[in-house]
Amino acid sequence: MPNISAKRALQPEQLPKSMEEVQVVNIETDLLIIGGGNAGCFVAVEARKLNPEIRVAIMEKGEIMRSGACSAGMDAINTYIPEGKTPEDLVQWSRAQVGGGPLREDLALSNAEELNEAVDDLERWGLPVLKDENGKTKYRGKWDISIHGEQLKPIMAEKAIEAGADVYNRVAGTGLLMEGDRCVGAMGLGVRDGKLYVFSAKAVVNSTGGAGTLYKSYTADSTDCGAQIWMCPYCVGTGYAMGFRKGAELSSLEQRWVATRTKDFCGPVDTISVGYKAPIINCKGEKIMQQRYAHLGGDAAPRFIRANAPMNEWLEGRGPTYCDTRGLDDATNWQMMCDYLNERPTFVLFLAARGQDPVKEPIEIFGSDPYIMGGHTMGGFWVDIDRMTTIPGLFAAGETAGGNPNKFVGGCAAEGKIAARGAWKYMQGMAQPALDEQQVAAEKERIYAPLMRGGDFDGVSPREMKERLQRLMDEYAGGYSQFYRTNEERLDYALKHIKMLQDQFRFLKAADLHELMQANETMDRVDVAEAVVHHLKARKETRWAGWQTRADYPERDDVNFDCFVETVRDPKTGEVRAFTRPYEQIVPGDRYNYPG
């Protein structure tokens, strides 16, 4: 029974009316993977390769063929080490992209060593990788290669299923199962059948994806535009929230991912600026990177500077900003449209709906809302070299694993393999954990409460609370409307209101299972937002303007902050503690510039 399909959602009259009516499904497995995305699929394949007898279960919120951030497809693999370059070169480039770090060079290096093999797996599995006229892999930038990745997600999912993983579709993870300080499984809500799924496992890999929808998006103000963001809006930070609530250490959440995206319809821009060498220009037609950021590297400036540059133009009165695609030849334009169709198909529809031909009119660009994504920037769990978090038995891979930026698709795949090996090593000699009924009962109470309040209950809808949080984060914790800037007082204000929201969880109400899932997602968002604000508060400097801008500490402070900012929430008291960990340079050379 590998890919277990969900059925139609229960009708209102079929919903459980009391906690006693909630059915519990117990599943015993060796390895539990929370989230069957890019990283999760590779965990499954690698685990079954290590031992074909191992029982692997995937708890999947969507349906694995089209779930998560890769559901629409992908147009490039952003990192694949070319001939003549080494893993050390890639780490050096990655370090310069994040302004010299700090970053976890141990993790980055181990990932880089695994990277090409993981990308080759994808090609062997059927992913079309574009070739040049000599039959060699076609590079569109220094490290990134072009693919026709419309089928990327089904290709990965099919391999996870073929490898023998049992995929439980439409089960949304909510909380970890613990035995003392050790993680021994996880629980989730069946969003179609309403059952509580309890997975007991010897080891768990948390690969739920990152956190979008913590901040308000600038289009989230009218009809049908609430999820008009670049990051998959169904990745809400549940993985971070689950670990954080049980005391797992989070790292570097203040290094948010803010990207330059196409304006009004949030599509990728590297596709055009890197892939097709289209310069970024302002309203006067000035080439921004060359004319205003030459001293920081121009087009090769660190990623956060490139991301922040167009928004600075707006701030200083020189918007709109564009990627100048004018004059592209027809063949190149056709290729560019195919790239969009592979990753963000509706952008092509958007251009058609504007009656716009990018060969004649440049494509407008703008900053995105901020995301927490350990596969792009560094926010995620503090992990050891085996990708185990500070909770024994809980591993992280992909967006959930922190400290190691610029992973993208290939790096998340590679990290899935590394985490699978770590988990496999960890579970040797481990007995099947006993089920703690009390913990299950407590989690049931927590996650089903919004469904049990009764039709007349005067409460708060999951959407109302989500929108309150998004507005709060946008205005006080450095969202797009504030040009990503914040200060101590605003962050204190945000924390005060996050505490109020946490206290108001008891008013959340859900009329059906879909809303119950959303209620749980919103609680996860609030908890992750709490961690984000503590991280932003603790870094009293500005290291990565745009990603992390402190208006009250506008300079970089290497004396105090050339290190990692960490947080831990006490599972008993709920108190959050922030502290630092030192940075260690492993790959020698200039930290701030990539020479290649």
Added chain:
Amino acid sequence: MPPRINPDKCNGCEGLAESKCEEACPGDLMAVDETVMKAYCRSTNDCWDCMSCTKACPRNAIEQRIPYQLGYHKATLKPFMSKNTITWKCKDIYGNEKVYKYRNRMDK
């Protein structure tokens, strides 16, 4: 982004435990009204416009639309799936049509 369902084409994937669009949507947004056996999107405001439902529909009954605050009436983009290729037909608001066809799988 709202997927629009053409009621003349949709039959709710009659006979299946869940319809193809219900199965595909990463946001659990697609559902079927069993009284009329037609699919619908339960919350158009939460749609990410990934077009998974549109690609999965066996009757080409789903069309993706850009909300009017972002784009004008009425452009269309339609994917046609075959074994190892995808064909996209895009028509802009002035009626100009473009077709994009390419290989999307090498193993089939």
